[in-house]
Amino acid sequence: xxxxxxxxxxxxxxxxxxxxxxxxxxxxxxxxxxxxxxxxxxxxxxxxxxxxxxxxxxxxxxxxxxxxxxxxxxxxxxxxxxxxxxxxxxxxxxxxxxxxxxxxxxxxxxxxxxxxxxxxxxxxxxxxxxxxxxxxxxxxxxxxxxxxxxxxxxxxxxxxxxxxxxxxxxxxxxxxxxxxxxxxxxxxxxxxxxxxxxxxxxxxxxxxxxxxxxxxxxxxxxxxxxxxxxxxxxxxxxxxxxxxxxxxxxxxxxxxxxxxxxxxxxxxxxxxxxxxxxxxxxxxxxxxxxxxxxxxxxxxxxxxxxxxxxxxxxxxxxxxxxxxxxxxxxxxxxxxxxxxxxxxxxxxxxxxxxxxxxxxxxxxxxxxxxxxxxxxxxxxxxxxxxxxxxxxxxxxxxxxxxxxxxxxxxxxxxxxxxxxxxxxxxxxxxxxxxxxxxxx
Amino acid sequence: xxxxxxxxxxxxxxxxxxxxxxxxxxxxxxxxxxxxxxxxxxxxxxxxxxxxxxxxxxxxxxxxxxxxxxxxxxxxxxxxxxxxxxxxxxxxxxxxxxxxxxxxxxxxxxxxxxxxxxxxxxxxxxxxxxxxxxxxxxxxxxxxxxxxxxxxxxxxxxxxxxxxxxxxxxxxxxxxxxxxxxxxxxxxxxxxxxxxxxxxxxxxxxxxxxxxxxxxxxxxxxxxxxxxxxxxxxxxxxxxxxxxxxxxxxxxxxxxxxxxxxxxxxxxxxxxxxxxxxxxxxxxxxxxxxxxxxxxxxxxxxxxx
Numbered sequence: 001x002x003x004x005x006x007x008x009x010x011x012x013x014x015x016x017x018x019x020x021x022x023x024x025x026x027x028x029x030x031x032x033x034x035x036x037x038x039x040x041x042x043x044x045x046x047x048x049x050x051x052x053x054x055x056x057x058x059x060x061x062x063x064x065x066x067x068x069x070x071x072x073x074x075x076x077x078x079x080x081x082x083x084x085x086x087x088x089x090x091x092x093x094x095x096x097x098x099x100x101x102x103x104x105x106x107x108x109x110x111x112x113x114x115x116x117x118x119x120x121x122x123x124x125x126x127x128x129x130x131x132x133x134x135x136x137x138x139x140x141x142x143x144x145x146x147x148x149x150x151x152x153x154x155x156x157x158x159x160x161x162x163x164x165x166x167x168x169x170x171x172x173x174x175x176x177x178x179x180x181x182x183x184x185x186x187x188x189x190x191x192x193x194x195x196x197x198x199x200x201x202x203x204x205x206x207x208x209x210x211x212x213x214x215x216x217x218x219x220x221x222x223x224x225x226x227x228x229x230x231x232x233x234x235x236x237x238x239x240x241x242x243x244x245x246x247x248x249x250x251x252x253x254x255x256x257x258x259x260x261x262x263x264x265x266x267x268x269x270x271x272x273x274x275x276x277x278x279x280x281x282x283x284x285x286x287x288x289x290x291x292x293x294x295x296x297x298x299x300x301x302x303x304x305x306x307x308x309x310x311x312x313x314x315x316x317x318x319x320x321x322x323x324x325x326x327x328x329x330x331x332x333x334x335x336x337x338x339x340x341x342x343x344x345x346x347x348x349x350x351x352x353x354x355x356x357x358x359x360x361x362x363x364x365x366x367x368x369x370x371x372x373x374x375x376x377x378x379x380x381x382x383x384x385x386x387x388x389x390x391x392x393x394x395x396x397x398x399x400x401x402x403x404x405x406x407x408x409x410x411x412x413x414x415x416x417x418x419x420x421x422x423x424x425x426x427x428x429x430x431x432x433x434x435x436x437x438x439x440x
Numbered sequence: 441x442x443x444x445x446x447x448x449x450x451x452x453x454x455x456x457x458x459x460x461x462x463x464x465x466x467x468x469x470x471x472x473x474x475x476x477x478x479x480x481x482x483x484x485x486x487x488x489x490x491x492x493x494x495x496x497x498x499x500x501x502x503x504x505x506x507x508x509x510x511x512x513x514x515x516x517x518x519x520x521x522x523x524x525x526x527x528x529x530x531x532x533x534x535x536x537x538x539x540x541x542x543x544x545x546x547x548x549x550x551x552x553x554x555x556x557x558x559x560x561x562x563x564x565x566x567x568x569x570x571x572x573x574x575x576x577x578x579x580x581x582x583x584x585x586x587x588x589x590x591x592x593x594x595x596x597x598x599x600x601x602x603x604x605x606x607x608x609x610x611x612x613x614x615x616x617x618x619x620x621x622x623x624x625x626x627x628x629x630x631x632x633x634x635x636x637x638x639x640x641x642x643x644x645x646x647x648x649x650x651x652x653x654x655x656x657x658x659x660x661x662x663x664x665x666x667x668x669x670x671x672x673x674x675x676x677x678x679x680x681x682x683x684x685x686x687x688x689x690x691x692x693x694x695x696x697x698x699x700x701x702x703x704x705x706x707x708x709x710x711x712x713x714x715x716x717x718x719x720x721x722x723x724x725x726x727x728x729x730x731x732x733x734x735x736x737x738x739x740x741x742x743x744x745x
Contacts, residue, residue: 067706074484095485095709244569244597312485384707388688395691399602414503421498429486 020049024056025319027080032065032306033340040339041083041134044332048323055319057081069311073097078311080320083134086122086305087377093125094381094426099310100128100437104321110328116366118303118374119345125379128437131307132324133345135337137267138301138369139194140361141290145283147172147183147262158263158287162201162226165263165290172262173234181234181242186263188227189243189398190255194265194302196390198223200375201291201300206386207378211423213416215390216408222292224404228397236400252277265289267304271359272341286361288368301368303376305345343369381422386415471722478716483709495716505717507692508700511606515696516673519610523669524662527617531624532650545625552618560682563612569597574611599683602691609680609694620665627661628654659740666736667729674725677702697721 031041038061045059062068066088072078084092092098105111110132112120123131145155151171159165165186172185188198199206204219214220231239246260247253250273255261257278264270274282288299308327310320326332333344334353341359343349343366354363368374377383393407402410441449453460478495480488499505534545554562566573575595582593598608635653644652655662677698680689688695697717705714 070484070706070709091709095483097485240597240600241569244600245571381709388703388707392688392692395602399691401602401691425481425483425486428481428489 021056024054025316026056026058027316027319029057029059029081030062030065030079031083034061037340040336044336048326055322057323073311076313078313080314080316082309082311083306084309086307087383089130090125090379091381093130097312098130099312099317102129105129108325110325114347116345116347116369118376119305122305122376123307131309132328133305134308135340135342136305136345137342138303138365139265139267140368141263141287142266142270143263143285145285147259159290161290162292181238183260187261190261190264191249195394196387197302198227201289207380213412213419215412220408221405224408228404231398231400268342268365286364298373299368299371300373303369303374382418385418389415474715474718477712478719480712482712484711495713499716508695508697511695512674512697515606515676519613519673520669523617526614527620528624531621535628548621549618551615556678557682560679564683567598567608600690602693605689605693612679623661627658631657656741660742663736663740670728671725
């Protein structure tokens with residue numbers, strides 16, 4: 001008995017801040033980050049908990065957050081706040097999984113003009129605000145200056161358009177006597193994280209914003225014919241063998257860090273990986289990824305953002321929003337993004353932030369995100385399927401099984417059907433949902 | 441029914457009740473509800489709406505479903521016989537009365553203890569085209585053959601090449617034969633010695649004994665392992681899912697029915713459609729099990745009958 005009592009005593013002692021929680025509204029916050037990214041948010045949560053005595057945020061990292069959030073919301077036990085990927089906002093919103101934030105935001109003076117425009121769009125869907133951003137990112141061309149110098153290229157002058165990219169590519173590519181690739185200037189498949197979005201740099205879009213999927217538009221066809229030119233020029237099997245020798249992305253064997261690929265399309269986070277895995281003398285530069293000629297003159301980049309949402313059925317909506325708007329105030333936002341080595345989604349950012357930021361190119365990434373030509377994933381509830389189909393199309397193009405035109409036509413046919421079905425679902429649910437979302 | 445019978449029935453039911461409750465709640469209810477949802481447009485969070493056979497009609501015209509089904513059938517068609525052959529051969533070899541057979545049995549069983557996810561990650565590297573162990577073994581052999589025959593063979597990029605990816609998964613599956621080997625070993629202990637002895641007197645060699653005595657006597661065990669293999673093959677999920685990081689593999693060559701079901705349910709918010717795929721998978725497995733039971737009726741020998 002004494003042992004049991006002792007055990008209870010010891011275990012109750014494990015809850016390290018019981019007194020601080022007492023008398024407060026406790027809100028549950030699920031996040032997907034681990035490691036230093038999680039620590040950065042933990043610091044902001046700690047600040048919030050210390051800044052007032054009404055609300056306590058219980059922060060925890062959850063694996064497979066999108067699926068778990070779906071099931072928890074369906075089961076009626078969602079967390080009060082969840083950190084998800086911005087491109088899932090449409091599907092969550094349309095499936096009645098989120099609390100609309102319009103009125104709460106208006107009351108707290110959280111406004112569109114305070115944010116980088118593309119990031120605000122990522123938080124919105126069907127004329128409602130569903131999320132507030134946490135950590136955004138933009139992507140760019142990252143190039144290896146040393147390899148440029150060795151190939152007789154100006155290491156300070158990145159390619160300005162696709163034609164120049166390919167000229168540099170020719171100079172940077174090295175082959176063994178038997179034709180095997182030793183290194184290459186650029187490879188759309190490395191790492192291939194935006195394989196669905198190559199049309200962006202050719203002026204193409206994947207959706208017309210209304211009811212039509214535009215996978216096989218002229219611009220997209222041009223983009224994927226450019227992708228198709230790689231297996232045609234280098235040989236599909238040769239490229240396959242070359243890529244199979246690449247190490248893990250998050251390792252010193254990363255193809256970019258080992259100099260096997262000289263130029264990559266990468267996000268703002270590349271700084272962390274270079275810092276952790278690249279050789280100490282690794283010289284890199286950042287520039288807008290070159291567009292094809294029709295859109296020259298404007299910076300084209302893809303913007304993404306992690307966002308904070310309040311699931312439908314959350315117990316403490318007001319308190320949850322108080323936390324969201326705290327995170328979205330300048331100081332905590334800069335602290336969070338400095339910790340994660342990203343940038344603030346807010347339109348204004350302090351000079352100290354840039355001075356303290358270890359990424360020497362952080363201002364460039366912010367500028368790309370602010371470009372009027374900044375693109376983001378199409379705000380489609382079918383994006384997950386669409387993205388998968390596009391990846392598969394690129395795979396077929398890459399292996400020479402299909403031409404760019406055929407592969408895109410297949411995606412077009414399939415995805416238009418999928419989207420039509422989803423629109424039918426929406427039309428059925430819309431009257432009830434819009435009424436609910438507009439409730440005072 | 442006497443009072444005693446009634447009492448015994450009650451006691452019996454009481455003892456079996458945990459199973460009955462579990463079976464009803466965890467098997468029958470999900471089965472019935474997924475049958476119902478397969479007839480609905482259902483996204484988990486919005487109320488299900490009855491749409492009749494729409495999901496089934498869509499599946500029939502869904503090329504990705506057919507691709508997944510053909511991948512699954514291909515996998516099963518090769519993985520089941522290969523697994524059967526390898527595990528039975530291993531069991532027969534491990535059944536020889538040799539010193540240290542316990543050690544060998546343990547060694548061959550060990551890989552079955554490796555969790556699926558670790559197995560997948562491990563084999564991802566074993567099958568790597570440039571750096572993998574498998575190709576490091578294959579390359580010298582192919583070089584020698586090329587030298588001799590003047591051919592141009594090279595080892596494949598297993599998981600990156602649509603032509604070989606499924607073979608990669610099939611070979612990976614062989615690592616998990618340990619369980620089947622143990623079951624076969626148990627079966628082999630039951631083969632009466634006197635049958636071998638009389639066959640030996642008639643001058644039968646090892647292969648004749650295996651084919652005419654061992655295999656017929658352990659046929660119920662073979663049957664059991666085949667059915668288990670059938671079910672397992674049609675539900676293959678974890679290894680390809682991990683190896684492709686949740687994707688479809690090159691040109692969808694590693695998209696199996698269970699993966700496609702999972703994608704529809706949890707990535708695409710099409711729970712109704714996923715349930716319909718599940719029902720189709722259920723019917724396929726049920727039919728194949730029934731057919732193999734019928735086909736094997738004459739060939740499976742039960743000593744107790």
